[in-house]
Amino acid sequence: MSVADPTEAPAADAPARGVPATEVPSAGMPSAGTRTRPRRGAGPALAGALRALRRALPSPTGTPFTFAYAMVLLGTAIYGDLGDEATVNQLLRDSSTDAAHLAERPLLVLIASALWIAGGVFTAYGLAFPFVLGALERRVGGLRTAGVFLFGHIVATLATELPVAGAVAAGRLPEASLHRLDYGVSFGVMACVGALAGFVPRGVKAALLGVAGLMCAADLVEFADPLASWGHPVALLLGMGCWPVLRDAVRVRES
Template structure:
């Protein structure tokens, strides 16, 4: 933050003014996403700076989408999990901070905001919620199968599993497919980042990696539908060609 020569904070500084204008533009163009980012930051700070470690763990376990919660209180787990992000804002050299940059930063603050501006909040958040809910539920049969075969430890049934990453993965995949340039490179990056951090049990990755890949597939499908709709709408939006002038004798100069 800018300071005066005497060391006092200075808010009337070109950098501060540009930052304030940029923030105001972001909020006005993507109001729903701006509010959602603020909510996510608030719940994160509430858990990390206000609650004790025991209380924060109790909150996290209550909104986790593990098997026990999905069986006993599925709506609370699915909805509550979208109110938090599983990452860090302070440990900038950690893998968790890289995950925060991808999910909260690139996924929500950038890509979800762009989808909101381009397609409206209904479609943007429809993709986000669909990726979150569908990917979570589609991993359940895999977890049961892996537990029955002994591929996953029994602790998976009630292990903490929460956050926005499935929804962020879905909108990242949609955004990648809608790019005009470097579309397939961006799509490859969306698929690669969860795979590179996977924990493997033989030939089977951990269920969160599978969930991210399912969310990416959902996002790609949504992106394909949006591209198809845009291509269908393009001819209808094109202005009609000017009619040719009627044939007649040439005017003499």
């Protein structure tokens, strides 16, 4: 009987010492100690989307101007839906930035008209308001965001209403054109869209201005409200015109 040399290596197909042959892992199969990556389901993706949405929404600490303004607009929208219809209609007429009101009490109506969302919260401009103004406020601050909004709201309103007054004075429009219902935040939101486009990556900038341009083009094609149809592209260009001033202000703040 031959005696095996203790220094000789075990056969390649022999199991390791102390491990039964039935427990040797097969080729291509993960061993018991190997960790496998769990499959990602819809749950984590949904949670990530909700976190991104929460970060995009305005907050009292991160974007105080946008948050406070959004709460005011939400309050007036709820009152507009649930309040006494005659009272609401009277408030809207008193807040209108038509040519007659601008001649009588310009400061009051320019401020009051920006406290309502024409059509309610679930319109394009109502839904865009918190996201657009919040994104701009995170980049340039609350005071500058308020300045861009008011700049677009006031200048676009005057640019569309003053020609009406001139046309009425020249006899080209009836006097009834001086008294029309004109209120809402759409001019200010569109100006903030134009300003925000100067502070986002190139691809986002192209998409943002593309969507805004299509909305302006649709307004001009439909021409349902000529003043608003011209006012939105004017407000967009006004916001884009703020890029140099805002960028210089941000550089000074960050230096």
